[in-house]
Amino acid sequence: MTTHCAIEMTVNDKRYTGLVEPRLSLADFLRDHLGLTGTHVGCEQGICGSCTILLNGETVRSCLLFAVQAHGATIVTIEGLAAKAKSGDRLHPIQQGFLETVGFQCGFCTPGFLMTTYEFLQENPSPSEEEIRERLTGNLCRCTGYQNIVAAVQWAAERLRAR
Amino acid sequence: MAETSSRFIGRSIKPYKSKRFVTGDGTYVSDVCLPNMLHAALLRSMHAHARIGAIDVKEALAIDGVVGVWTGRDIEERISPFPESFEIHPLPWLEGVKPVLQGPRPTALAKGKVHYVGEAVAIVVAADRHRAEDAVDAIGIEYEPLPVVVDPEESLQPGATLVHDGSNNNVVFSFSIEKGNVNRALGAQPTMLRERFRHHRYCAAPLEGRGVVAWVEPKTHMLTVWSSTQMPHLVRRQIAAQLDLAEENVRVIAPDIGGGFGPKVFVYPEEILIPFLALQLGRPVKWIEDRSEHFISTAHGRDQLHDIECAFDQEGRILALRDRFLLDNGAYNPMGLTDAYNTAAHLQGPYKIPNLSVSGTCVSTNKVPNAPYRGAGRPEAVFVMERCIDMIATRLHLDPAEVRRRNFIQPQEMPYQAGILYRDGQPVCYDSGDYPETMNRALQGAGYTELRARQPELRRSGRYVGVGIACYVEGTGVGSFEGAKVRIDASGRVIITTGASSHGQGHETVFAQIAADLWGLTPEQVSVVEGDTASIPFGCGTFASRSTVTVGSAIHGASAQLKDKLLQVAAHMLEANPDDLELAGGRVSVRGLPQRAVSFSELARAAVPGWASKLPAGLAPGLEATFYFEPRTVTWANAVHVAVIEVDIEIGTIKLLDYVVAHDAGKLINPLLADGQVHGGVAQGIGAALYEELAYDENGQLLSGSFVNYLLPGSMEVPKIKIFHLESPSPLNPLGVKGLGEGGAIAPPAAIANALADALSPFAPRVNAIPLTPDLVLELLAQKEVRSEASAV
Structure with missing residues (x-):
């Protein structure tokens, strides 16, 4: 008989409750229980970074956490990123940056890169190219060769600094 | 009739309709969620070769x-086997090359014996994925292990373990081609x-693996299948054929695809099994x-040995080349012979x-099946030829660029019969290009x-910096066909429909640019x-650097037909001669008025049936035309890559x-998106050259089956790539375009290997295999020490 645990968390400023098996990953909870399918699962081994989200303000791999570990947490997923745009724009400058520089092709890894960039640019608003590349090593992209992604982060950093 | 003006073709327009990718609103197969849906998991063989017992x-x-739970026995009467190969070899080729082809027909689930680690043995359906996997673990299965063959040369030996029952040897196919007199x-x-030369085994590793959802509409029995595939029409054909359904009752959708790169180009067991189960169970x-x-069930790539x-x-100057591979x-x-024959056709x-x-010669071993991966046989050919050129340069104390110059086909020799x-x-006929200029x-x-x-000064200061060049030509835009339907709807929009689907290449934008120019x-x-x-x-699908060539030309053909009709309707409505009309801004007007x-x-x-019709007599309703472009042959792109590397010999x-690409893919529709394709291809080629390897042990167990030990290049490993475009239009299609999706991935292994040989030239290393891992580099350096000790004796 499988035990279920009651959990509650705030995701993209909305409160959610759920009854889950302890073995359910946070990524699966977000995707399958909350319907937030923008968080992608690329390896389930914590390597590719496609499932990166913000948990209590810090990036985590949602495939490596159980949903029960996020009990009581505040989470931001890709679906909540636009709302973080202070200007009231429909898209966050980071999202705009990826569109401007074409920092995506198939789009599968993109949400993870955006969430990593969000945290990174808060820590380091004026990164050098080398620093950007170093910081993005935790996210894999198979399509772009990273060049346009690096440009996207530069574009977003500039836009955010201009505020 | 209005001429086509280049207002959008050639412009670096950002991709359309892409916002979904930055908001999390893309829809991949794993995002498809249907009411009452069940989940499947597969039991896969842990043995490379074994008889299946109870x-x-x-x-x-x-x-x-x-x-x-379903096993091979449960489905054998209900799902017919796969064909030997999905590749259709055209008759003139079969008659000209006379290959020997013999292959087993795989079944959706193994029956009798398993042939590689990862082969599907049973499938479980349960309320959720966890329970399905629990059940997979709970299946009791007896195997009688058999001797394993993992080495292709051993596989060829008389008396070798036979991978397939009922075969006389492990050769799946062989062919030879010759020109001149090599002997x-x-x-x-x-x-x-x-x-x-050895070109190792590695794989495409798209970040989205494969996936299938199937649903049967309970009242109409219409089967809808979502699959992460490059070939929705082929998947539909196979589902209908193997499940004995009418094709019209099967619909296959390839939604957003998280990368393809080749291995999603044919039909896998799950693409038949999941629809079968949905039909059996009446639930999605x-x-x-x-x-x-993914690592043990999706096709691998490359893996060739050349003598x-x-x-x-x-x-x-090269006088003769013999290659047995x-x-x-x-x-x-x-x-089929896609990869192997591509290697032969691109070797020169x-x-x-x-x-x-x-x-x-292509042999069976107890490993995951091998299939085309970005480049599909070309990187292997280029590795062989480009290493040869550098070796000739070394022997003759010539600059490797000079040896290339002396062997190049000259622009005035185009078109060149190879x-x-x-x-x-x-016949292989290079249609245009200026190789020396590239x-x-x-x-x-x-x-x-x-x-x-x-370089001499750097070497004196102990720095091993090397430069490597690699040139290639690529046959692109292969047939047999691709179609486009062009339609104008009541809102006045032009709608392009095609069977080739995008997985990040930017089709939507490129095709819209082409159509925009054609339609003003x-x-x-x-x-x-x-x-x-x-x-x-x-529909054929998206593979082999072909979509811009084939779909672009199909859009062109369909548009010409539809324009003709549109002008007849307009002439009738405007009471004018069709020859006096012109198209602009979504309107047809009388020239000068x-x-x-x-x-x-x-x-x-106006072009409708019934009372609202304003059609002239004899013209059928509807503003729609479909054209299937069937290229007579491929158009040849070319490129030169230069890698500059530094080796830490400790x-x-x-x-x-530094990494530089000069690239000629004919007329470019969108240089920005073309750059993206080159960037991504080069990144994959860098992975192949330096990091990625699917290594097997002697028991046929895969040693690098996760991203922990199968290393994809990251943002620190892929440098900024400098791209220079040349544009030699193709005479073979109305747009002058050539394909470019694969190109980037073709040359990096050769360019980087040449750069390594150059950097370490004081040690005279034999760089004949990739990946160029630190272990291999140290081994190459150690060989030199051994050699110099031997010569000291």
């Missing part, structure tokens, strides 16, 4: 939430290379491949080779002359619909200092 599913079935040319020449069923499964003899004169095909051969590259002999057949059965641009971009001048619209006024068998009857006009929207509403690591 399978006990009692415990699995007892798990709460498990709906059923005579080799016999007459004292200067000769005799080398063995979903299966999503996880990363561990070459190459004769050349004192000037470095082996392709390790793994347990099955889903794509941009060079004049008067005498050539290539023989390819003396062999392509796999479409037509190389000049790449060398200038890399500062080649300065680098060469600095803006790209925003064009919609592109892809990836749905319900929208166009025939812009106010005498009718809009596309009005025309679409620890054997290679750092890329």
Whole structure:
């Protein structure tokens, strides 16, 4: 008989409750229980970074956490990123940056890169190219060769600094 | 009729309709969620070669939430086997090359014995994925292990373990092609290379693996299948054929696809099994491949061993080349001779080779099946040829760029007959290009002359910096066909429908640019619909650097037909002669009288059946035309890559200092998106050259089956890539375009290997295999020490 645990968390400023098996990953909870399918699962081994989200303000791999570990947490997923745009724009400058520089092709890894960039640019608003590349090593992209992604982060950093 | 003006073709327009990718609103197969959906998981063989004994599913079935378990025996009467190969070889090629082809037909689930680790043995359906996997673990299965063959050369030996019951040997196919007289040319020449080159096994590793969702509409029995595939129409054909359904009752949708790169180009067991189970159970069923499964069930790529003899004169001109190569095909051969024959057809590259002999043999081993991956046989050919050129340069103390210059086909020799057949059965004929100029641009971009001048000084200061060049030609836009339906709807929009679906290449934008110019619209006024068998009857798919060439030309053909009709309708409505009409801004007007006009929207509403019709007599209703472009043969793109690397000889690591690509894919529709394709291809080629390897142990167990030990290049490993475009239009299609999707991935292994040989030239290393891992680099350095000790004795 499988035990279920009651959990509650705030995701993209909305409160959610759920009854889950302890073995359910946070990524699966977000995707399958909350319907937030923008968080992608690329390896389930914590390597590719496609499932990166913000948990209590810090990036985590949602495939490596159980949903029960996020009990009581505040989470931001890709679906909540636009709302973080202070200007009231429909898209966050980071999202705009990826569109401007074409920092995506198939789009599968993109949400993870955006969430990593969000945290990174808060820590380091004026990164050098080398620093950007170093910081993005935790996210894999198979399509772009990273060049346009690096440009996207530069574009977003500039836009955010201009505020 | 209005002429096509280039207002949008050639412009770096950002991709359309892409916002979904940055907001999390893309829809991939794993995002498809249907009411009452069940989930499947597969039991996969842990043995590389074994007889299947008793399978006990009692415990699995007892798990709460498990709906059923199916084994090979349960499906054998209900799912017909796969074909030997999905590749259709055209008759002129079969007659010209006379290959020997023999292959087993895989079944959706193994029956009798398993042939590789990862082969599907049973499938479980349960209420959720966890329970399905619990049940997979609970299946009791007995195996009787059999001897394993993992080495392709061993597989060829008399008395070798046979991968498939009922076969006489492990050869799946073989062929040879020849031009000139190689025996005579080799016999007459004292200067000769005799080398063995190995291009290892690696894989595409798209970040989204495969996945299938199937749903049967309960009242109509219409089957809808979502699959992460490059070939929705082929998947539909196979589902219908193997499940004995009418094709019209099967719809296959390829939604957003998280990368393809080749292995999603044929039909896998799950693409038949999941629809089968949905039909059996009357409920939607979903299966999503996880990363561990991906490494042992999705096709691998490359894996060739070449033995070459190459004769050349004192000037470095190649006189003859003989290549006998082996392709390790793994347990099955889903794509026939595609890779192997591509290798043969591309081996000559941009060079004049008067005498050539290539023989390819493809053997079965107890490994994951091998299939096309970005480049599909070309990187192997380029690795062989480009290493040969550098070795000739070393032997003759010539600059490797100079040896290339001496062997290049010259622009005034275009079109150039290369003396062999392509796999479409037509003679290989390079249609346009200026190979010396492509190389000049790449060398200038890399500062080649300065680098060469600095090298002695760098070496004196203990820095091992090397420059490597690799040139290639690529047959692109292969047939057999691709179609486009062009329609104008009541809102006046032009809608393009095609069977080739995008997985990040930017089709929507490129096709909209082409259509916008043809119709005098803006790209925003064009919609592109892809990836749905319900929208166009025939489709090939997206692979082999072909979509811009084939779909672009089909859009052109369909547009010409539709324009003709549109002008007849407009002429009737405007009471004018069709020859006096022109198209602009979504309107047809009388030339010189812009106010005498009718809009596309009005025309679409006029070209209807019934009382509202304003059609002239004899013209059928509807503003729609479909055209299937069937290229006679491929168009040849070319490129030159230059890699600049530095080697740390203490620890054997290679750092890329610079990477330059000069690239000629004919007329470019969108340079921005073309750059993206090159960037991504080069990144994959860098992975192949330096990091990625699918290594097997002697028992046929995969040693690098996760991203922990199968290393994809990251943002620190891929340098900024400098790209220079040349545009030699193709005379073979109305747009002058050539394909470019694969190109980037073709040359990096050769360019980087040449750069390594150059960097370590004081040690005279034999760089004949990749990946160039630190271990291999140190081994190459150690060989030199051994050699120098030996010569000291």
